[in-house]
Amino acid sequence: MAKTSSKTPHGTSSPDPMPDRVDPCLAMLVDKPPKGPDWAFEVKWDGYRLAVYVEPDRVRIITRGGHDWTPRLASIATEARQLGYETLILDGEAVVLDDQGRSDFGMLQRALGRKPSLHDPREILFFAFDLLYVDGWDLRRLPLRERRWLLEPIVAGREGAIRLSEEVEADGEEFYRIACAHGLEGIIAKHCEKPYRSGRSDCWQKITCRRRDSFVIVGYEPSAVPGAIGRLLLAARKGEGLVYVGGCGTGWSHQESIKLRELLDEIRDKPAVALSRKGAVFTRPVLVAEVEYRAWTDESKLRHPSFKGIRELEDHSGVYEIDPQMKS
Template sequence: MARASSKKPRDLPPLDPMPARVDPCLATLVDKPPRGSDWAYEVKWDGYRLAVHIEPGRVRVLTRGGYDWTERFPSIVDDARRLAVQTAILDGEAVVLDEHGRSDFGMLQRALGRLPSAIEAGAIVLFAFDLLYLDGRDLRRQPLRERRRLLAPLVAGREGAIRLSEEVEAGGEEFFRVACAHGLEGIIAKHLEKPYRSGRGDWWQKITCKRRDSFVIVGFEPSTVPGHIGRLLLAARKGGELVYVGGCGTGWSNKLSRELRNLLEGMATKAPAVTLRRKGAVFVDPVLVADVEYRAWTDDGKLRHASFKGIRERADDATVFELS
């Protein structure tokens, strides 16, 4: 008689190899929420898109562009080790919440330490909204409904650094109206029956209360107030190059204006990253990115009514707006 194997189910080889990295699924911007029972709705979080890879003996945190930022999110890494999994890949958004429970991108930037701040990295929370791999199984072929069913018991009800991004029990149009009334960035609609597909498609849709994108800071114009910023000069990507798209001169406090001026003056260069002649402008190395809210584009390709919302490093170049 053959002897039964002494291996426990978790000791068996994985059914599917764990991918070293997964290109994220990206939402397509639409004007209004889709309708139908096959759609689920979530808050559109205002933070950093991250993938958390949990393996025996290590946890990795990867950005949307594939950069390893594990050391920047110690509280998320520590909490990931406590999850009841052997191996997993969580897809989510890292945020810092304000006193009203809304994600605040500026507070997140301060927690990550680019500007002076009393906000600590431990304040950062990952709202997990998808599960791509679990204990030897690649779940990307499964519909979102099934992936969410497996995700929920791992992170729902937790108060730590990893939490569940809840689906909202409401119609899309009603939820969008309420989200905008409460000062949120917008909502995300996801088709419950679709598998996880890397890249941008209509199976995930975003509906924003205002338009918001990221642009490379290529310089600034000094304010008439000594030591302050008057206007940031911004660029988008096009065909591997940077193209000037205008600037923004609002969105910061007096304190932040001085901090931005000090930060950018330390990056001044005599070689502009874009073709632009502007009297009095100070050009800087294109290593920082501004998160900007705006209403529309002008006919000559410039931002209309742009307002500064936060700053990040350009290392994760995947977030920079690309002109078609």
């Protein structure tokens, strides 16, 4: 027998059929947090978006793209059954936390991977941030404020595989500054008075923390467009030398790409880093790219880099230096 919550949705008169699948509400990327009393904020988790469907005879864990990951996330499925509700749909994010409590996408990928890993799938946690359906009530028509009011007694205070993604009532810009200073992925802003809307809208907004550093250009990969660049090949300092940190393929216009290729073609040279890549054109390491990026991968490569500008290499003082302990 399912638990009956003391909190009941407003304006409902008869049970609603449980949806077989709900397309997720997606946050719109914006430059800065919104202002006003109708906005609440959460940490932006660096993981996989999932929905947990609890039904009388089964539990399903479905990805944003519609794939069934229930067998891969058995500990989350088991705990979902133990929440005590006959039917339930939770919206949230699967993550693995590092030793500082931050979500780490690389650790999550290893825990989910088929290769031997130091990370166990049981380390994967599900942070629930929305409640879409519970015991006969479709809650999507309700404002977020009420959905959260119903969600919290179900998952708040749990320390197992399913946990509550805490809502922060704070100044958005200050919360964003603190989140970035602590190395988090960013923050999510949600309008408290809006219903749940599948697809992307400005009811939910994401503000990501971006890093900006300088990297030596060591070559490029040609574009399929004649005379243009597909990707810049970038390197960072490591000890007395340079180490390849990945390619950057966005951030320039078509005309800028052509001019950049003309510039690099004038300084073609042998590889300045240990890199073998078919079709790559290597250059003397005399130019520096200013690059904005999100984070580092487990292989010490830039994640989601975007080109912001170029300058000459006067000395190595302004070039990013890799920690000698990092893998290359």
